[in-house]
Amino acid sequence: MASACLFCRIIAGEIPSSCVYSDEDVYAFNDINPVAPRHILVIPKKHLNNVAAADADDEALLGRLILKASQIAAAEGLAGSGFRYVINTGHDGGQTVHHLHLHILGGRQMSWPPG
DSSP states (O other): OOTTOHHHHHHTTSSOOOEEEEOSSEEEEEOSSOSSSEEEEEEESSOOSSGGGOOGGGHHHHHHHHHHHHHHHHHTTOTTTOEEEEOOOTTTTTOOSSSOOEEEEESSOOOSSOO
C-alpha cells in the first residue's frame, strides 16, 4: 500500500474511520462529509488510483466491490427505498482522493441529472 494515500492510511489504521464493513478485500466506512443521510465509502484494500486504472486481473475485485456495496446498502436499510452508487474518476469526474472508491448514497430522494 502506498503510505501517502489517504485511503491506504485509513485501511492500515493510521487514520481513524467509522468502519461499516471490512474483509480481506474490501473496507467500508462512513464519509466524514456526507451529502446524504447515509453516505458510505466502499474501497478495495488493493490500491487502484481509480476504476480506469483497473485491468483484467481486477475483474473479480471490482465485482466483489459492487456486491459488498449492495450487501452494505441492504444492511443499512436502504434496499427498500433505493440508493445510488457513485464512482468518480479523474479530475473532470470529481475524484478528489486517488484511490478507487464507491459512494453509497441513500436515505433521501436523489435528483437527476446528478452533476
